[in-house]
Amino acid sequence: MNPKLCPLCQKQNLCAISAGKPAEQCWCMEELKVPVSDTPRVLLPIPETATACYCQSCLEQIKKKQQTGPSSS
Template structure:
């Protein structure tokens, strides 16, 4: 089954990832350009969602709950 992945949704928790690029702003204005995202957070992204959507600020900080599915 093919899952439609929304690039604006965090692949870890399912919340809004706050991507500046998706909001029509320059990538340099995105919060992720100024934030170090730990390897543990990146490894929590399900394989089928990797490279398709960015994590949110809460997940990047390690403070968001895991995605229920």
């Protein structure tokens, strides 16, 4: 798995850590304020060995799903 690509959409995830920068400089730390404990693996089938971050678009979709709860379908 390429650590610079989102595991869901395969687009660039723009992860600061993958670019060799401190985690504090990553867009996800400031913009979405997503705690590490809120890993979206509950909603999406991502292998436990995943080594890539989600892109901003996918993470926003995951966050919306978590806020609204599971769909009734």
